[in-house]
Amino acid sequence: MPDSLADLSRQLQKFANDREWQQFHSPKNLASALIVEAGELLEHFQWMTEEQSRALPQEKLEAVAAEVSDVLLYLVQLTNALGIDPIAAAQAKLSLNELKYPVDRARGSSKKYDEN
Amino acid sequence: MPDSLADLSRQLQKFANDREWQQFHSPKNLASALIVEAGELLEHFQWMTEEQSRALPQEKLEAVAAEVSDVLLYLVQLTNALGIDPIAAAQAKLSLNELKYPVDRARGSSKKYDEN
Amino acid sequence: MPDSLADLSRQLQKFANDREWQQFHSPKNLASALIVEAGELLEHFQWMTEEQSRALPQEKLEAVAAEVSDVLLYLVQLTNALGIDPIAAAQAKLSLNELKYPVDRARGSSKKYDEN
Amino acid sequence: MPDSLADLSRQLQKFANDREWQQFHSPKNLASALIVEAGELLEHFQWMTEEQSRALPQEKLEAVAAEVSDVLLYLVQLTNALGIDPIAAAQAKLSLNELKYPVDRARGSSKKYDEN
Numbered sequence: 001m002p003d004s005l006a007d008l009s010r011q012l013q014k015f016a017n018d019r020e021w022q023q024f025h026s027p028k029n030l031a032s033a034l035i036v037e038a039g040e041l042l043e044h045f046q047w048m049t050e051e052q053s054r055a056l057p058q059e060k061l062e063a064v065a066a067e068v069s070d071v072l073l074y075l076v077q078l079t080n081a082l083g084i085d086p087i088a089a090a091q092a093k094l095s096l097n098e099l100k101y102p103v104d105r106a107r108g109s110s111k112k113y114d115e116n
Numbered sequence: 117m118p119d120s121l122a123d124l125s126r127q128l129q130k131f132a133n134d135r136e137w138q139q140f141h142s143p144k145n146l147a148s149a150l151i152v153e154a155g156e157l158l159e160h161f162q163w164m165t166e167e168q169s170r171a172l173p174q175e176k177l178e179a180v181a182a183e184v185s186d187v188l189l190y191l192v193q194l195t196n197a198l199g200i201d202p203i204a205a206a207q208a209k210l211s212l213n214e215l216k217y218p219v220d221r222a223r224g225s226s227k228k229y230d231e232n
Numbered sequence: 233m234p235d236s237l238a239d240l241s242r243q244l245q246k247f248a249n250d251r252e253w254q255q256f257h258s259p260k261n262l263a264s265a266l267i268v269e270a271g272e273l274l275e276h277f278q279w280m281t282e283e284q285s286r287a288l289p290q291e292k293l294e295a296v297a298a299e300v301s302d303v304l305l306y307l308v309q310l311t312n313a314l315g316i317d318p319i320a321a322a323q324a325k326l327s328l329n330e331l332k333y334p335v336d337r338a339r340g341s342s343k344k345y346d347e348n
Numbered sequence: 349m350p351d352s353l354a355d356l357s358r359q360l361q362k363f364a365n366d367r368e369w370q371q372f373h374s375p376k377n378l379a380s381a382l383i384v385e386a387g388e389l390l391e392h393f394q395w396m397t398e399e400q401s402r403a404l405p406q407e408k409l410e411a412v413a414a415e416v417s418d419v420l421l422y423l424v425q426l427t428n429a430l431g432i433d434p435i436a437a438a439q440a441k442l443s444l445n446e447l448k449y450p451v452d453r454a455r456g457s458s459k460k461y462d463e464n
Contacts, residue, residue: 039387155271260401
């Protein structure tokens with residue numbers, strides 16, 4: 001995990017170590033915390049139309065960015081705890097998706113997603 | 117957003133553009149997709165003890181890594197769609213957390229989290 | 233908790249007892265299982281438009297009903313484990329909502345929800 | 349859908365009608381709102397041990413009951429919107445689970461769940 005995410009990872013380890021929070025940070029608990037934050041993120045959008053979600057007012061955008069950050073902070077901590085490199089894992093998954101959804105068959109169709 | 121995440125971001129934009137999937141990728145829908153993947157991630161841990169979650173067998177670890185990847189892929193696409201820099205946002209949130217949870221008061225206590 | 237939900241509650245207790253699954257059914261784990269099922273429910277809708285979600289084909293409707301059922305089954309087991317009467321709790325919450333969202337101020341506005 | 353849930357269902361329809369909120373209550377949006385509430389429910393448990401979750405203090409129990417209620421209120425509204433009878437659907441799912449997890453093979457094992 002190079003660069004920007006690696007910096008974040010080191011800072012988060014120090015943050016948790018300084019507070020002796022690693023005891024609470026089992027992968028099970030971090031995966032729970034991640035989905036809780038994903039819920040707070042989705043809450044901003046739940047009564048919006050899709051169109052409204054594409055054109056957020058500045059204040060809402062900042063609130064959404066804060067929730068996205070919380071998701072990312074737990075995701076990095078979870079990959080730390082498990083010894084996973086998130087970028088390498090994401091690149092591998094993206095390569096699989098390239099095979100799973102060939103351009104000429106997937107174009108313009110949301111149905112491909114349903115096969116997951 | 118420099119480096120590794122930026123690469124991923126560019127690849128994901130091309131992936132969605134090639135398939136004409138941007139029409140489905142409203143922030144509202146991407147936030148839904150993100151939490152759906154966060155659920156698939158949590159599913160691996162739901163009946164485990166915390167201890168078990170800290171020592172996953174290799175096969176389970178790979179399955180978990182794939183779900184973490186899905187969460188990250190949607191997170192990057194959501195920040196793309198919103199024009200948010202996820203690393204800058206996460207750094208800002210981490211700075212806030214440093215103020216919110218001073219080391220000497222937060223040490224060893226999970227209660228601080230309850231004030232969220 | 234009278235009647236239909238009470239029947240379901242008794243059956244679910246017997247189901248878990250017969251399989252010696254109460255050991256796994258801590259409230260923490262049941263709340264995780266509930267949100268995992270809620271994710272499987274949402275997955276059906278994630279790429280649909282709202283209009284499409286209001287007019288599901290029969291096959292999709294049955295798949296959605298199965299996921300709603302899973303959510304309800306865990307919700308009942310969670311309330312069992314905690315000794316909560318779900319109907320009484322829901323009635324109390326509904327009464328609070330009546331006070332929180334007066335008809336003449338809440339009419340036609342989704343903004344009221346944002347104050348949560 | 350007989351009795352207690354049916355009462356709740358009727359009250360929720362009147363509640364939404366009075367406020368002209370049915371326009372926001374597409375199944376897609378209700379499924380989002382349900383998982384958002386499921387996240388608020390899980391948040392109470394995320395840093396607890398399983399043991400702690402089995403012995404909640406009274407104040408925490410009441411907060412949890414309120415979140416369970418929110419999940420149930422959206423579940424009932426979603427089944428209303430879709431024309432699903434939640435009790436009948438849950439009974440059907442429970443019958444399937446009886447076949448899927450025979451007592452003599454499922455006893456004491458959380459592994460059966462992994463096959464989902």
